Every structure is written in C-alpha cells, then in structure tokens.
Amino acid sequence: MTMRTDAAPLLHIADLTVELPGAGARRPVLDGVDLRVHRGEVVGLVGESGSGKSTTAKAVLAMLPDDAEIAGTVAVGGADVLGMDARTLRELRANRVSMVHQDPRSSLNPVRRIGDYLTERMVHTMGRRPADARAHALELLTAVGITRPEQRMRQFPHELSGGMVQRVVIAAALAGDPELLLADEATSALDVTTQAEILAILREHQAARGLGMLFITHDLHLAAAYCDRVYVMYAGRVVEERSAERLFRDPRHPYTAGLLACTPELGDARALRPIPGRPPSLDDAFAGCPFVARCPSAETECETWRPFPREIGGGVDDDGVVACRLADVRDRPGPDPVDQVVRIEKVGS
Amino acid sequence: MTLLQDSQPGRPSSDPRSPGRASGPRTAAEPAATRRRRSARRRKWPLSLWIASGFLALTALAALLASVISPYAPDAIDLGASLADPDANHLLGTDQSGRDLLSRVLHGAGPSLVAPLALLALASVVGIALGTVAAWHGGWVDALLSRVTDVMFAFPGLLFVILVVSVFGDGLTTAVVALALAYSPVVAKYTRSIALAERSKPYIDAYRVQGMSGTAICALRLVPNLAPQLLGYLVLMFGQVLMGMATLSYLGFGAQPPSSEWGLMVKEGQAALVQGALWPVIVPGTAIALVVVAFNIVGVRISDRLGARER
Amino acid sequence: MSPVDPKAGKARQKWSPRDPETPGADTDAVPALRVHGLCKEFRARGERPGDGTVAASDVSFAVPAGGALGIVGESGSGKSTIARMLVGLLAPDRGTVEVDGRERSFRSHVGRAQRLARAREVQMVFQDPYVSLDPRLSAEQCVGSVLRLHGLGDRAARARRTAELLDQVGLGSREAAARPHALSGGQRQRLSIARALAAGPRVLVLDEAVSALDVSIQAQIVRLLADLRRDSDVALVFVTHDLAVVQHVTDDLLVLYRGVAVEQGRTAEVLAAPRHAYTQLLVGSVPRPGWDPAEVVRLRAAVLGATV
Numbered sequence: 001m002t003m004r005t006d007a008a009p010l011l012h013i014a015d016l017t018v019e020l021p022g023a024g025a026r027r028p029v030l031d032g033v034d035l036r037v038h039r040g041e042v043v044g045l046v047g048e049s050g051s052g053k054s055t056t057a058k059a060v061l062a063m064l065p066d067d068a069e070i071a072g073t074v075a076v077g078g079a080d081v082l083g084m085d086a087r088t089l090r091e092l093r094a095n096r097v098s099m100v101h102q103d104p105r106s107s108l109n110p111v112r113r114i115g116d117y118l119t120e121r122m123v124h125t126m127g128r129r130p131a132d133a134r135a136h137a138l139e140l141l142t143a144v145g146i147t148r149p150e151q152r153m154r155q156f157p158h159e160l161s162g163g164m165v166q167r168v169v170i171a172a173a174l175a176g177d178p179e180l181l182l183a184d185e186a187t188s189a190l191d192v193t194t195q196a197e198i199l200a201i202l203r204e205h206q207a208a209r210g211l212g213m214l215f216i217t218h219d220l221h222l223a224a225a226y227c228d229r230v231y232v233m234y235a236g237r238v239v240e241e242r243s244a245e246r247l248f249r250d251p252r253h254p255y256t257a258g259l260l261a262c263t264p265e266l267g268d269a270r271a272l273r274p275i276p277g278r279p280p281s282l283d284d285a286f287a288g289c290p291f292v293a294r295c296p297s298a299e300t301e302c303e304t305w306r307p308f309p310r311e312i313g314g315g316v317d318d319d320g321v322v323a324c325r326l327a328d329v330r331d332r333p334g335p336d337p338v339d340q341v342v343r344i345e346k347v348g349s
Numbered sequence: 350m351t352l353l354q355d356s357q358p359g360r361p362s363s364d365p366r367s368p369g370r371a372s373g374p375r376t377a378a379e380p381a382a383t384r385r386r387r388s389a390r391r392r393k394w395p396l397s398l399w400i401a402s403g404f405l406a407l408t409a410l411a412a413l414l415a416s417v418i419s420p421y422a423p424d425a426i427d428l429g430a431s432l433a434d435p436d437a438n439h440l441l442g443t444d445q446s447g448r449d450l451l452s453r454v455l456h457g458a459g460p461s462l463v464a465p466l467a468l469l470a471l472a473s474v475v476g477i478a479l480g481t482v483a484a485w486h487g488g489w490v491d492a493l494l495s496r497v498t499d500v501m502f503a504f505p506g507l508l509f510v511i512l513v514v515s516v517f518g519d520g521l522t523t524a525v526v527a528l529a530l531a532y533s534p535v536v537a538k539y540t541r542s543i544a545l546a547e548r549s550k551p552y553i554d555a556y557r558v559q560g561m562s563g564t565a566i567c568a569l570r571l572v573p574n575l576a577p578q579l580l581g582y583l584v585l586m587f588g589q590v591l592m593g594m595a596t597l598s599y600l601g602f603g604a605q606p607p608s609s610e611w612g613l614m615v616k617e618g619q620a621a622l623v624q625g626a627l628w629p630v631i632v633p634g635t636a637i638a639l640v641v642v643a644f645n646i647v648g649v650r651i652s653d654r655l656g657a658r659e660r
Numbered sequence: 661m662s663p664v665d666p667k668a669g670k671a672r673q674k675w676s677p678r679d680p681e682t683p684g685a686d687t688d689a690v691p692a693l694r695v696h697g698l699c700k701e702f703r704a705r706g707e708r709p710g711d712g713t714v715a716a717s718d719v720s721f722a723v724p725a726g727g728a729l730g731i732v733g734e735s736g737s738g739k740s741t742i743a744r745m746l747v748g749l750l751a752p753d754r755g756t757v758e759v760d761g762r763e764r765s766f767r768s769h770v771g772r773a774q775r776l777a778r779a780r781e782v783q784m785v786f787q788d789p790y791v792s793l794d795p796r797l798s799a800e801q802c803v804g805s806v807l808r809l810h811g812l813g814d815r816a817a818r819a820r821r822t823a824e825l826l827d828q829v830g831l832g833s834r835e836a837a838a839r840p841h842a843l844s845g846g847q848r849q850r851l852s853i854a855r856a857l858a859a860g861p862r863v864l865v866l867d868e869a870v871s872a873l874d875v876s877i878q879a880q881i882v883r884l885l886a887d888l889r890r891d892s893d894v895a896l897v898f899v900t901h902d903l904a905v906v907q908h909v910t911d912d913l914l915v916l917y918r919g920v921a922v923e924q925g926r927t928a929e930v931l932a933a934p935r936h937a938y939t940q941l942l943v944g945s946v947p948r949p950g951w952d953p954a955e956v957v958r959l960r961a962a963v964l965g966a967t968v
Contacts, residue, residue, distance in 0.1 A: 048874040048875060048876060049845075049874050162735070191734035191735055191901065192734065192901065192903075192942060192945035192946060193734065193941060193942065193945045193956065193960050193964075194734075195945065195953075196945045196953040196956035196957060196960070197953070197956070197957050197960065199953040200952075200953040200954040200956070200957045203953065203954070204954075218874065218875060219875075219947070220875070221904075221946075221947050221948065222947040224947075224949055225947035225948055225949055225950070225951045226947060226951075226953070244949075245949065248949055258876065259875060259876065262875060262876050262878075262879035263875050263879070263904075264878075264879075264882070264902070264904035264905045264907070264908050265904055265948075266903055266904045266907070266931060266943065266946045266948065267931065267932065269907055269908070269928060271883075271886075271908070272879040272882055272883065272908055273879070274876060274877075274879035274880040274882075274883050275876040275879070276880075278844050278846060278847075278874075278876075278877060279874055279876065279877075281844075294876075550791045550792075551786040551787075551788065551791055551792040552791060552792050552793055552794045552795075554749055554784075554786070554792075555784070555786065555792055555793075555794075555852075555855070556794075557749060558747045558748070558749065558779060558782075558783060558784050559779050559783075559806050559809060559855075559859060560775045560776040560778060560779030560780075560809065560810070560859070561809060562772065562775065570794060570796075573796060574794070574795065574796055
C-alpha cells in the first residue's frame, strides 16, 4: 500500500485508453490502463503479444500514431506528456525518459560508428561541445562494462556482438541522464548469460542513479525475479498489479495463475497446463471480461462484467489490484460488482 | 508499425479471399465496420487511376475493333486531301498521301500494343529463367550469368538490336526478338535479387527437406511466390518497352510500311513537318505518350498493391 | 558417450522395420538416430582449416525410437548447424549420421528415389512460423503436397490422411482451408509439425520450434509434442536455448558450447546437478525468485573469462 500512497509518482498513467482506427481493430489497444512508477523502483509490465504492453511504453514517449484516439493521462514527473508541444516533447525524450528496445541493432545506423552514435545526440540535441561529448561517451561505455572504449568508439555496429550492442544502446539511453528508463523486451533477444549481464548493468545504474524503470517483458518469471512490482496485462487491460514476490507466490487473477502454470520453470517437472485458446487480437471485441473464454473459473456473469481494478483483500498478502469479478477484494474502494453490472447494462441499452 | 505487429497473429488481412478468418465473438458492429472498410478502399481509387484505366480499356477496345470503327481503310490513298487539317471528313486530318490519320492510328494500335506485349513476355520468360537459375545455384553459374548480363547492360540495347536486325533482316518479328533479348538481362537481374531473398526463407529449406528437387522447387514454388512482385515490375516496364519498340520502328528497324505502327507513323509524318503540317506527327506521337502515361499510372498502382500485399 | 537406452522395451514394442534390410536380430540395439563424430567448421575465404568458426566438434549422440533428445546452447554454439546437418541441409566435414542403422548420404545430386527415401528418415520443424510456410498454400495443400510428393495413396486416401494429420495437431476444417497469413503463430507451428509428420519420418528435428511463440501457446505446443511421443515412435531432437522448456520435452540432454558437447546425460539429472562449469552457468542464468544477475556475471567471468 505504501507504494501507492506516497509522493507523486515519477510516471503516472491514469485511465489511459487508446484506440487505433486501423483496419479491423474492434477494441481499444489500451483500455483504462492505470500504472505508476516511482523513483528508484523497477516495475515489470508483463503480457503476451497484443496485450498492449509496447503501446503503453510508446504512450509514455508520446509516440502513438497520429490518428490514434487517446483518452486519459500520461504524466512524467507531474507533466502531462500527451499535451506537450513539440519542443517540450523533444526535451522529454532527450533528457528525461529513455527507451531501450528489443532489437538493439535496429536502433543503430549500420554505417555510422559507435562513437558517432553516442556523441551525435549529445552534440545536436543536448548542445554539448564535441570534445565534452566524446569524453562523456567514453565514460558511459566504461560504465556499461565495455573494455577498450576508445577502440569501440571507432567500430561499426556489425563488428560488435549482440550483448555489446545492447550495452552501447544502454550507454546512449543513459547519456541524457534520464529519470525514467523504459526497457521494452530489452533482453529478450539475448542469450541467457548475456541477458543476466545486461540485467545486472541496468540494475546497477538504476540503483546508483535512483531511476524509475519500466521493465516490459513477456517472461513472467523474469519479471518476478527482477522487478519490485509487476503489472500483468491482457487484451489492453491491467488484470493484476502486485509486488513481484506476492504475484509469484499467490496470483489472484486467473490469467496470471494460468500464465504461471503454463510457463516452464527450471526444476519444476510438473506437466505444463496450457491456457486454452489464443491471446486475443485487436479484432476480438469483448462485452465483459476479455479472459472469459479461456478462464477455468468463468461464470455466466463474467461475460457481461466489465473489469475494473479492485483492491485485493481477504488474506495476508492483500496488496495490489486485480481486475477479476471472482477475486477476494476489499469491500469499500471499488464499486460493488453487482452495481457495476447493472450500470454497464444501462449504458449498453 | 510495431503497434500493429503486436497484434498480428490471427488478425485477418484485408485480403477478401482469406478464408478462415480469426474466430472471435461476432457482434452487431461487424457489418458497419466492414462497410466502412470497403468504402475506404474504394475512396482510395483516385480520379487519375479511373481515367488512366478507362483510357487503356478504350484503347484496347479500339485496337480490337479498328476495322469496324475506322471511317476509312488505313491505306486508302486520297491525294486530293493530302495533309488536310482535321475537319468533318477527316477527324484527325490526313498525311502526305491523304490517308486518314484517325483510321491509321486506330489500325496501328494493334501492332503498337501487341508487339511490346509479346516482347515483354519473351523477355520475362528468358529473364526469369536466367535470374532464378543464377539465384538458386549461386557460385560459378551465378557469376557467369551475372557477367553476361553485365555485358548486355554495358552494350547499348539499341545498337545490339540494330546489329541483330542487320544480320537477320528487318521486320517486326526480328525486332521483337532482338529487343526481348536486350531487355531480358534487366528482368534477370531483378528476378535474381528477389529470388535470392525468397530463397533464404525457411519454407524453401522445408521443401528441400521434404525431398523436392531443386528444379521443382524453383518452377513450382519459388517463381510462383515471386509472381506478384515480378508482375508489378513488368507492368511498370511496359511503358518503357512500348517506347523502345516505337523507337525501333521510327528508326526503320521495326514495323515496315504499309503498317501504321505508331513509331513508323511518326517517322513517315516527319517529312510533313517541313511542309508545316503538324498532324501526321502529333497524332501518333500523342497516342504513344498517352498510352505510356496511362500504363505508368496503372502500373504504379498495381505494383504498389502487389508489393504491399501481406505475404 | 551415447546415453543408455532406458526405453529399449518401449522401442521394441513399437518397432516396425520399414526396411527389410535392417538386421532384424539387432533391432533393440539400433537407435532411430545415431550421430557419430560430427564435425563442421565454417571458414571464410582464405581461412585455413582450424582457423574458422567451429560449429560442431566431434559431436556424438543417439536417440532411440520414441525417445527425445534436447540440444541446448547459446547463439553460436552450433546447435542449429547440427540440426541442419541432421536433415541434410548441410554436409558435415566429418562424421556420420545413421537412421535405423543406415548411414545417411550427404551427396547433393541424387536420384528422386534416394532423395525421397532420405526425406522419410528425418524431417524438421523450423523456428519462425511466419516464414517457414509457403504463403501460397493452404494448410491442407501444404500437407497434401508432401503426401503427393511421396506418392502416399491416391487422391481420396491423401485427403483422409491430410485431415487426420491436421486433426492430430489440433487444426480443424476451418484452419485446413486457411493460408498461413490467416493463421496465428501457434496454428502455423502446428501446421509445420503436421507437414513434417506427413512423410512419416523416423526422426523429427525441432529447431527452436517453440521459441517464437507466446507463453500460453508455447505450452500448447509442448503438450502436443508430448502427445506425439505417446502416440508414435518418432524420435525427437529438440534444439533450443530454453532450459526450462527442454525438461518438458526430452529425456536426454546435450549441452553444446562452441560446437563441443560439454555435457550429456539424462535431462532431469543434468539440470538438477550440472557437472560441467558451463552447464552450471547456463542453469544459474535462468531467472528465478531471489535471483541476482550480478552473481551470474561473476560466474560467467569465472567460467568463460571476461568477454567484453
């Protein structure tokens, strides 16, 4: 509870709904997403393809398509990102929020040297002098654990291994001295041992600089092992938000539980229990809970019950939020589920 | 892009032929959505495309019905009406021999369009075969074919054709074959580049693992998968080829009198320019220009559609 | 160092010699797949033997009929190269691959009969379901074309068999008529498996076959592979980088590092108590609650030396 009641969060996404008018989209990409990242906190965002986790990251940098219909707010350090003018937005992307993508190579221009990649941005966007930029770039490369940085500065991306290119990208992400780091599947394309190295580097800098980090991944085990707090997304909604440890030990949303039961875990030879069906695409529209068709404990009412975040209750581990009709919740904060159904029916009719 | 890719699996493409669209709860919203999508597609047909394709259809029709709709025979000489300006008798005027330009240009549409078509067909058969073989075999076969095509590229095409025609005698057939040979390296080079990319896809490996022979994979699987891209490319090439053919006739190496092939008409009309008569050149020249422009408009559209299609 | 065959009994029960020349007396000793001393080196132009990138160095293993072997390693370990050599897309520099005791030929120009016979020995499922299927063929055409190529039955029999195969991998009639772009990633991978099974192979090689799928779909495919092992005696070679998945699919495990099989044994034992330092590093790198990546970095430096 402390996490949600203290000072203003670094990143605060409130009731964010994003619709893409593109072909075939019949539900919002994001539907009422609430998410907070505090300074010094590593927050996991877990979901399968189509869950909207990457769109959430894009919204933080206001990089959604022009024709997207957006409702809700995204605030970084109290400033509303979605309403920013071009200049403030540039400043935000250059100095306050950095993003590390899944495929590091596609972030780099293959015909430019590593040194140019690092210094260009410092010189042009941040207005540093070339000599200072170079010195800073060398510092950054050393800081992300790259040996012989002078030599690396002269090399091209194809001369470096995947893990090393990801370090360079992280160095560039740290160049603007950001407050918030968005890691979108930043280690998914890497080997397991390299992944651990990159994670260690990210953690080291995050802790040393007190950064907030939004760590987006499809790997629930990784999120549970690496993050302080985890949001689980499904079909554009946050279905559960918990501290990592509790989420892992005692998942409350049937989707989270299903995800844990079907994710292979080293040393646990119990047969995997697959979730039937497939993750919903943008073409699938839902009147009620989007998980209902795959849910083992679904009831008829779930088909019309529009999920909303409810504070978890009924146990010792009663932190966090779950968007399930059947979960044990506190009575007061959320609207009564029965009322909710009635209200939705009225709206729908 | 990533936004959309995120939700790719199961998202039905806009291809109307796609069967087995992703299952999902159907709601009343669907018909409206479908209607909106369809009308959106129709709106994307710009006016220029309508005009261009309409013009081409008319031209093709005119070529087919030339003998029916022409007011005169194309070679009916009327020395009394030599170099007449357009009037009620001769809608587009006459040439030096008093032949009706409208009738001639209508009759010329056939050879002017069919010859480049045949040429392109021949060039693509040769070019696609060579390009595919080069891409599939790689190594020395590729090197040899690439050098041959390089030489063909370096050698001026027109010069090559003139050489061939001077050896084998003139006439439309010789010109078509010669020009097809000159264009085939262009097709071969393009085919090779896209075949190389396609060949590296694992589904081709899968055919090899299944025990299919290389020849069968190329002919039955690889080339058909290149077809949309190739077709788009060839449609764009058509205008260029039509110009090339007309140029040959203009130079006297292609169609021979009394044909009214458009390039030849320009050549014959040239002499009239000295006498101050513009129509004998303007009529066939405009016909060439309009057809080429129309083909380019339609061609760009077709190749965009084929290239953009989800694969 | 081929693992002991604990499934000999099961294998004998299901054994049905497809080739009368196979020595019948020896059947339970002959594994479905035996690989001996496989070596492969990729050399750039001008590089001498020994200077190139080693993708396989004296790799040997055996898989009994109905058995499953996992090959795990990181990128560059040579695991995909070995998979491609097993199916004959690449020829090894040295070493042999035997299926049911018969050595596979790697000659590229062979007659139709030999080519097809080779294809019926080993089949493969590829990693990326988005490019490993012919975009022009519907699911049933995709499977049917393999049956036709191998001359398996007349038109009606092929149609029946196609439906059977698609049903076996959980694709219904709606999916059967669909082309790949209308199928989801999981459905495409099911189709890939049906296509690979169509020729009736003795050995099925799966090269990172579940790596590109969503977790919930991945578990479905893992379940499908388990069903496949229960219902047939096809031998599986499961190539992956994912240690957590491999324990759900395979009995035996081979850990590959730069083309060298550093550890081989029963999957459960290797993962529970890895003996080789590299295997220990791999196992230690898998995230789990309370796991500290910094420790992996130290372990990695100790095992592989500083690499950056």
